[in-house]
Amino acid sequence: MALTTAPDPTRRGTGSVRPDANRRGTGRIRHGEGLAGYVFLSPWLIGLMGITALPMLLSLYLSFTDYDILTPLSEVEWVGLANYERMFTGDPSWWHSVRVTLSFALIAVPLKLAAALGVALLLNRAWRGVGLFRGLFYLPSLLGGSVALAIVWVNMFNREGAFNSFLALFGIQGKPWVNDPDWALETLMVLAIWQFGAPMVIFLAGLKQVPTELYEAASVDGAGRFRQFVNVTLPMLSPVIFFNLVLETINGFQGFTAAFVLSNGTGGPVDSTLMYTLNLYITGFTDLEMGYASAMAWVFLIAIAIITVVFFSTGRFWVHYSDGEDR
Amino acid sequence: MHPATHPTASASDGRTYRTLLPRRRLLRGLLAAVVALPLVGAAAACGDDAASDGKTKISIFWWGGDARAQLTEQALDLYTQKNPDVVFEKVWQANQGYFDKLATLTAGGNPPDIFQIDDNFLAEYAARNATLDLAPYQDSGALDTSKFPPSLLQYGVVDGKLAGVAAGENTQGLVYNKTLLTKNGLPEPTTGMSWEEHIAWAEQVSEKTGVPGTQDPSADYKALWVWLRQQGKDLYAGTELGFTVEDVTRWFELWKGARDRGATPTPDVIHEGNATDITKQLVVTGKSATSWVWVNQMPELKKNTSDELGVIAYPGDPSGQWARASMYWSVFRGSKNADIAVDVINFLANDPDAVKLLGTDRGLPSNLDLRRVISDDTTDEAMKQSIAVETELAKTFGEAPQVPIKGHSKVRAELTKAAENAQYGRATPAEAAAQFVEACKAAIAS
Numbered sequence: 050m051a052l053t054t055a056p057d058p059t060r061r062g063t064g065s066v067r068p069d070a071n072r073r074g075t076g077r078i079r080h081g082e083g084l085a086g087y088v089f090l091s092p093w094l095i096g097l098m099g100i101t102a103l104p105m106l107l108s109l110y111l112s113f114t115d116y117d118i119l120t121p122l123s124e125v126e127w128v129g130l131a132n133y134e135r136m137f138t139g140d141p142s143w144w145h146s147v148r149v150t151l152s153f154a155l156i157a158v159p160l161k162l163a164a165a166l167g168v169a170l171l172l173n174r175a176w177r178g179v180g181l182f183r184g185l186f187y188l189p190s191l192l193g194g195s196v197a198l199a200i201v202w203v204n205m206f207n208r209e210g211a212f213n214s215f216l217a218l219f220g221i222q223g224k225p226w227v228n229d230p231d232w233a234l235e236t237l238m239v240l241a242i243w244q245f246g247a248p249m250v251i252f253l254a255g256l257k258q259v260p261t262e263l264y265e266a267a268s269v270d271g272a273g274r275f276r277q278f279v280n281v282t283l284p285m286l287s288p289v290i291f292f293n294l295v296l297e298t299i300n301g302f303q304g305f306t307a308a309f310v311l312s313n314g315t316g317g318p319v320d321s322t323l324m325y326t327l328n329l330y331i332t333g334f335t336d337l338e339m340g341y342a343s344a345m346a347w348v349f350l351i352a353i354a355i356i357t358v359v360f361f362s363t364g365r366f367w368v369h370y371s372d373g374e375d376r
Numbered sequence: 377m378h379p380a381t382h383p384t385a386s387a388s389d390g391r392t393y394r395t396l397l398p399r400r401r402l403l404r405g406l407l408a409a410v411v412a413l414p415l416v417g418a419a420a421a422c423g424d425d426a427a428s429d430g431k432t433k434i435s436i437f438w439w440g441g442d443a444r445a446q447l448t449e450q451a452l453d454l455y456t457q458k459n460p461d462v463v464f465e466k467v468w469q470a471n472q473g474y475f476d477k478l479a480t481l482t483a484g485g486n487p488p489d490i491f492q493i494d495d496n497f498l499a500e501y502a503a504r505n506a507t508l509d510l511a512p513y514q515d516s517g518a519l520d521t522s523k524f525p526p527s528l529l530q531y532g533v534v535d536g537k538l539a540g541v542a543a544g545e546n547t548q549g550l551v552y553n554k555t556l557l558t559k560n561g562l563p564e565p566t567t568g569m570s571w572e573e574h575i576a577w578a579e580q581v582s583e584k585t586g587v588p589g590t591q592d593p594s595a596d597y598k599a600l601w602v603w604l605r606q607q608g609k610d611l612y613a614g615t616e617l618g619f620t621v622e623d624v625t626r627w628f629e630l631w632k633g634a635r636d637r638g639a640t641p642t643p644d645v646i647h648e649g650n651a652t653d654i655t656k657q658l659v660v661t662g663k664s665a666t667s668w669v670w671v672n673q674m675p676e677l678k679k680n681t682s683d684e685l686g687v688i689a690y691p692g693d694p695s696g697q698w699a700r701a702s703m704y705w706s707v708f709r710g711s712k713n714a715d716i717a718v719d720v721i722n723f724l725a726n727d728p729d730a731v732k733l734l735g736t737d738r739g740l741p742s743n744l745d746l747r748r749v750i751s752d753d754t755t756d757e758a759m760k761q762s763i764a765v766e767t768e769l770a771k772t773f774g775e776a777p778q779v780p781i782k783g784h785s786k787v788r789a790e791l792t793k794a795a796e797n798a799q800y801g802r803a804t805p806a807e808a809a810a811q812f813v814e815a816c817k818a819a820i821a822s
Contacts, residue, residue, distance in 0.1 A: 118483040119504040139818070208644060228644035230800055314472070315789065318647045319796045334476040336786050336819075337500060339483070 112344035117337045125340070132344035143345065145320055146328035149234060153324065154301035157238040161301075162293055165245040169252035170282075183253070190246030199240070199310035203227050206236045227311055230321040237307050237322060248293040255289030256282070284369045291368045295360050302353055305330070325349055432713055434720060435465040437481070438492035439474035441676070444737050451730040455723050462716055471652070482506055482708070489711040490720060493540055494703045495531070495779050496788065501706065502539035503782040508707040509537035513718045520726050523743040527776040528699045534779050540704025541721050544739025547697045547769055548598055548690045549671035549762075551659050553587075555683040560585045565666070567689040567769070571603070571630060574691040578639035581665045591649045591658045592640040593668040594631040595795035597788045603627060605696040605774065612781050615820065621806075621813045628798045628805030635799065640664070643799040650792055655680050671766050672702050672739040675758035687765050695774040702739030735759060740766055786819035 087094070112132055114125040136143050172183050192198045205211045206226040213223030226232045263281045272280065283290075305326040308316065316323030316331065329349070333342030438448060445468050452464045467488065469477065475497055481487045493501060501507050513519040521529050524542065532540040550565065557564055562584060565577055578589025593599035601611045604627075610618030634640050641649070641664050649658040654673060658664035660680040669677065674687055689697055705721045707714055724730055731746040736759050741747045751763045780787075794812035797803040803811065 117504055118479045119501060119506040121485075207648075225642075225644035228647045230796070230802065313651050313653070315792065317650075317792065317796065318644075319793055319800060319802065331789075334479055335789075336783075337479060337504075 108343040109347060111340050112347050114340045116340035116343070118333070118339045119337065128340070132341045133348070135341065136344060136348060142320065142323065142328065146316075146323045146325045149321070149323050150302060150304075150325040153234060153238060153241075153304060154298060157241040158294070158297050158301040160238070161242045161245045161297060162248055162290070164242055165248035165293070166252050166286075166290075168245065169249045169256060170278075172249075173253055173256045183250070187246035187250055189244045190249075192244070196306060196310055199307040202236070202240050202307065203311050228318055230317075230319040233311065233318055233321045237304070237311065240307050241301065241304065248297060251289055251293055252286070255286050259285040287368045288370055291360070291364050295357060298356065298360070299353055302349075302356075431461050431463050432716055433463050433465055434490065434713055434717055435467065435488040436490040436720070437467045437478065437488035439469055439471045440492075440737075441470070444468070447734050447737055451724060451733045452720075454727075454730055454733065455720055458723075459719075462720075487708045487710070489708055489713055489717040491706055491708065492543065492703050493706050495701060496784055498532070498540050498704060498706070499534050499779050499781050499784065502534035502537065506709055507537075507539040508709045508711065508714055508718075509539070510541060510707065510718065510721075511538040514538060518715070519718055519722050521742075523726070523745050525699050525742075525744060527773070528701055528742055531699070531701045531776045531779060532704055539779075540701070540706040541725060542701035542703075542739075542742045543705050543724070544672065544702045544736065545699050545742060545766070546670045546672040546702035546739035547700055547766060547773070548602055549669055549674065549687045549765065550666055550690050551657075551669055551674065551677060551685050551687045552666040553659055553662075553681075553683050554686045556585055556587060556665055557581070564686055565688060567694055569691050571691045575630075575634045575637065575639050578634065578666070579637045582638050585665070587662070588641040588645070588658075588664045589639045590634070590666045591664045591668060592631050592635060592646045592799065594628055594798065595646070595650045595792040596668050597791050598670075599668050599690060600624075600627055600791065601777075602690045602696040603692065605777065606692040610777050612778055612784075612820075614778075615781060617813065617816055617820070619813075621809050624794075624809035624812055625806045628795065628808055631795075632798060632805050643796070643801075646799055647796060650796070659685065670700075670702060670739075671762050671769075672736060674762040675736075675756065678758045687762065689769050689772075694769060694772040697769060698773050698776040699770065700776070701742075736763060781820060783816075783820035787816050790815040790819060 111125070113127060113129060115128050115131075116122070116125045168186055172179055172186070176182075189198075206213075207228055208223070208225035210223075210226070212226070216223040224232055226236045259282060263285065264277055267277045267281050303326055304324050308322040308324045308327050309330070312318070312322045312327075314327075314331070314335075316327050325345075326349075329342050329345045332345060333339045436452065438444070440448075445466075448468070449466055452466060456463055465488075478487070478491060478493075487506075493507075498507075510519055514521055519541065521541070525545070528542050528545050529538075532538055532542055552565055554564065556562075560581075562581055563577070565574060569577065574590065581587065581589035597611070604610055604619050604623060607623065609623055612618050631640070635643075640646060641658065645658065645663050648656060648661075649664065649667065654660075654669075654676050657667040657669060657677060657680075659667035660677055662681075662683075667677075668690065671687060674685065678685055705724065707717045707721070711717050724734065725741075726743050726746070728746060728749065731741045731743060732750065732753070734741070735750060735754065735756075740763060741750055751760075751767070754760055754763070790812055794803075794808040794815070797811070798805050798808040
């Protein structure tokens with residue numbers, strides 16, 4: 050029962066051929082029903098068109114102009130590909146922000162997923178009070194993009210912060226983490242990793258879907274716990290891992306709030322926390338180069354789209370869907 | 377959930393389902409649309425800001441704290457008292473994020489009629505024609521600037537247009553912790569000390585008190601600016617930079633020397649102090665004995681520490697400093713009520729009651745006659761002190777430089793980056809200076 054009503058991420062990958070589509074008796078949606086559907090959808094569609102699609106198209110147009118926010122739109126000048134050219138050939142700080150963002154995502158995302166999976170495995174047991182622990186581990190994610198949390202982080206990881214007091218107990222001299230250009234980004238990574246609650250909950254849901262018979266069969270075949278993890282848990286969980294990987298990678302690339310708060314909106318010290326989105330924000334709103342910032346946003350969008358497509362095309366080699374075999 | 381998406385499969389029910397449900401669904405859908413439509417309409421109606429009672433509404437936007445908000449609101453209420461047909465839409469917020477908001481409002485076609493702005497952004501706005509040229513109002517007498525110090529007025533001119541009217545005057549101020557010095561029997565710094573003497577003094581303070589003597593201001597454009605002027609250079613010259621790589625190298629080397637001698641805090645603490653936020657200035661957080669600020673920030677600094685503070689000019693020849701407009705009032709070029717907006721600015725600058733209300737919160741009053749009245753009347757100690765210091769400094773003020781040019785905000789960011797690169801030892805002063813100048817050239821060229 051619970052299996053069918055709970056939101057089931059393992060089914061996400063099953064694509065368009067949902068088996069329950071057949072339950073309607075005919076596979077087709079009747080004409081009137083379709084219209085009603087669109088009418089129902091209309092508030093959302095209006096929102097999509099007005100709030101997302103139109104501004105996006107406008108920003109695409111602006112990315113080919115010298116728009117600076119203050120000049121009326123009617124007076125902007127078309128500059129062709131100049132903004133894109135400048136980005137790739139004439140802007141060292143753009144390249145720098147690309148490097149910062151890539152290293153952030155490449156390190157923080159895998160570690161966050163590993164932490165989420167590890168804790169999910171620990172909490173996937175029938176302990177007393179396991180619910181409490183699940184709640185506690187999920188808590189940091191609820192605070193998600195919160196400014197307050199970033200401020201706490203800054204105060205914990207500066208020279209006189211709680212973390213250094215803790216290190217001092219062991220006679221270790223800490224660093225001014227958030228104010229040290231060699232460590233500021235790493236401090237942000239730790240913050241991101243610590244907020245592993247959301248993927249953890251999804252992993253937990255996925256773990257509950259793995260049929261126990263498989264473990265029984267594996268142990269009859271003489272597989273130890275590690276073997277079971279590698280040969281049963283991981284393959285069965287691969288759709289969930291895939292889902293989390295795609296989602297967290299996109300999130301990782303878009304990290305903004307913590308970097309903004311930690312650096313007072315500058316990306317400092319010495320540009321060490323100049324994430325792509327922060328650079329974009331500074332370019333658009335402080336330097337008032339909104340045309341150029343729009344171009345940066347479009348390059349960013351396309352880059353994320355490419356990465357997602359790469360994930361999906363490699364997915365079929367390692368993501369294992371077990372449609373309808375169980376239950 | 378289930379009944380709706382999972383109709384029963386029996387044949388007779390299926391008939392009913394086919395004929396009745398679509399219509400019912402259609403009706404519900406229409407209902408949803410009808411419910412949603414007024415929302416859209418309501419959202420559109422919010423944009424209408426015409427005052428319904430025949431009064432003119434002037435929107436005004438400034439940054440600052442609670443105290444400034446109270447004073448400004450009182451002064452504006454006074455205007456409404458004298459001109460009952462004019463009401464104000466007052467919006468204010470903290471400094472951080474102010475210019476983002478102002479830019480966004482302007483982009484959205486809904487900018488305030490009057491806005492507060494400072495020299496870091498004045499040219500950015502004026503060069504893009506967002507500010508109204510106030511010179512014609514000066515000529516017609518609608519805007520009276522006859523009592524302003526000429527150089528203060530001149531400091532609001534961009535490309536030959538009067539882009540902003542100084543809301544107050546201030547100048548660079550070196551604020552030091554008096555309590556700390558007296559407690560340790562150390563001499564107070566004085567105006568006119570050379571930069572070398574200042575650094576030697578700071579070294580002595582570090583040794584005796586354990587508190588670093590001076591914040592390293594190499595990332596601070598206003599300190600660099602004063603120093604450059606003392607060398608016969610400037611921050612900008614026309615649309616070019618007013619200095620060379622060699623100048624900046626010497627500036628960075630001066631402070632590298634100070635750091636090596638222990639006159640300053642460690643780079644991470646310097647970085648903390650480089651934030652523009654008043655509450656983070658090292659002299660009030662106790663992490664350094666001096667901070668490099670503007671004189672009119674004294675009362676605000678005082679609120680954040682129990683120690684007694686003193687203020688003098690930056691080191692070197694004090695004629696490197698000038699009567700700087702701490703901030704301006706500007707009128708949006710597209711304002712529909714520009715005449716009234718100018719009259720409000722005129723009122724805030726020249727009406728004795730309004731000026732008395734506003735005090736020195738935005739700097740010394742621009743109107744010299746009224747400035748005298750204020751300084752005689754005030755009872756606030758910190759205000760008295762900043763007036764006294766600035767009046768003293770005004771005697772030696774040099775000529776005002778040109779207002780920083782378009783691209784200045786980026787130049788400031790690049791200076792911080794380059795100076796911190798040198799501070800953290802990631803670049804030599806010469807390398808950092810070369811980086812900085814190159815980045816500046818790109819910033820002001822675009």
